[in-house]
Amino acid sequence: MNGREFKDFYKILGIDQNASDAEIKKAFHKLARKYHPDANKGDKESETKFKKISEAYEVLHNPEKRKQYDMGRQYFSSGGFRPGADFEWPFGTEGGGFESFSDIFDLFGFGSKGKRQDSYRGNDLHYKVKLSFDSALKGRETEIKARVKDTCPTCSGSGAKPGTGPTTCKHCGGRGVIAQSQGIFSLSRTCPSCMGSGKVIETPCSQCSGSGIVGHDKKIRVKIPAGVEDSQTIKFRGHGEPGIKGGPPGDLYITTEVIPHPVFIRNGSNILLDLPISFSEAALGAKLEVLTTNGVVNLKVPAGTTSGKIFRLRGKGAPKLHSSSNGDLLVKVKITPPKKLNRRQKTLLQELGEFNDNLRHDLHKKTKK
Ligand SMILES: [Zn+2]
Numbered sequence: 001m002n003g004r005e006f007k008d009f010y011k012i013l014g015i016d017q018n019a020s021d022a023e024i025k026k027a028f029h030k031l032a033r034k035y036h037p038d039a040n041k042g043d044k045e046s047e048t049k050f051k052k053i054s055e056a057y058e059v060l061h062n063p064e065k066r067k068q069y070d071m072g073r074q075y076f077s078s079g080g081f082r083p084g085a086d087f088e089w090p091f092g093t094e095g096g097g098f099e100s101f102s103d104i105f106d107l108f109g110f111g112s113k114g115k116r117q118d119s120y121r122g123n124d125l126h127y128k129v130k131l132s133f134d135s136a137l138k139g140r141e142t143e144i145k146a147r148v149k150d151t152c153p154t155c156s157g158s159g160a161k162p163g164t165g166p167t168t169c170k171h172c173g174g175r176g177v178i179a180q181s182q183g184i185f186s187l188s189r190t191c192p193s194c195m196g197s198g199k200v201i202e203t204p205c206s207q208c209s210g211s212g213i214v215g216h217d218k219k220i221r222v223k224i225p226a227g228v229e230d231s232q233t234i235k236f237r238g239h240g241e242p243g244i245k246g247g248p249p250g251d252l253y254i255t256t257e258v259i260p261h262p263v264f265i266r267n268g269s270n271i272l273l274d275l276p277i278s279f280s281e282a283a284l285g286a287k288l289e290v291l292t293t294n295g296v297v298n299l300k301v302p303a304g305t306t307s308g309k310i311f312r313l314r315g316k317g318a319p320k321l322h323s324s325s326n327g328d329l330l331v332k333v334k335i336t337p338p339k340k341l342n343r344r345q346k347t348l349l350q351e352l353g354e355f356n357d358n359l360r361h362d363l364h365k366k367t368k369k
């Protein structure tokens, strides 16, 4: 029954709800001329529109049908219908079929078909979990202590004291609905005594006071997968609150908070690392040992490497979520002068410096131009 909604025939014809018969006719003829299939050959949109107009006219130009439609419409707009309930507006079903009014209210959830829902899905749970940088890479088991609603174990959810059972509701005779006459049609509504279940509990279960539901603490263990990132929400299907009276369980949603690492920076499945190198390593080239998140790897820095150059170590980054492959480690080298120089270092560097004088020569020349 999804996908159908209340059809406002007045709106479709573009008229006021107090429109006279003549006005209804006039509006219909005007729109019908515009959207008639003969005038719009092959245009699907016009065809649909024409159908809607005809449907609206068929009801509104008939005084009896219009009267009934107006009553239903009023009921609808007054919010008399349960929100979220599936319903079908039988006016203007394919072919313009007109059903009895009691059927309409059945479909709106008022009728005898309206049964109390006994079992229902457990609620979803939402938690935040703090992870170290390393746990986010490797994955980690986590235990969540949640207060959840569950089917009462004493009465198995019936709400009746063990050994007793629910009895038929006297108010509605077990039908769950009571009929009320309103004007030209009869309207049935949910029995207030049994809330539509048709049954009442005379001796309630002492553990759940007749509700059939109890709250209890539950430990939920789940494994956070390897490769999660900060502020990521992971869904654990079926790990939420238990379903009530045989209903399916809800889901658990865990949002991660990953503690930043002092050295490594995550960028998706890649990891960034700033690596200090000496001037001589940069100038002469060097084989460096780089500490990654997963052991030591060798990095060959070629002679003449400039500061800021990025070396990509493939597959040495973070695991890709739900995949067997890894991202890359991006090593950005930074030529770093020694913090303290001894006499010998100073002398050597001064000597070296004599060769460095022309470094900015080209730059100056180009700037002057
Ligand atoms: Zn109980």
Ligand SMILES: [Zn+2]
Binding pocket: 169, 170, 171, 172, 173, 174, 175, 176, 177, 191, 192, 193, 194, 195, 196, 197, 198, 199
């Ligand atoms: Zn009842």
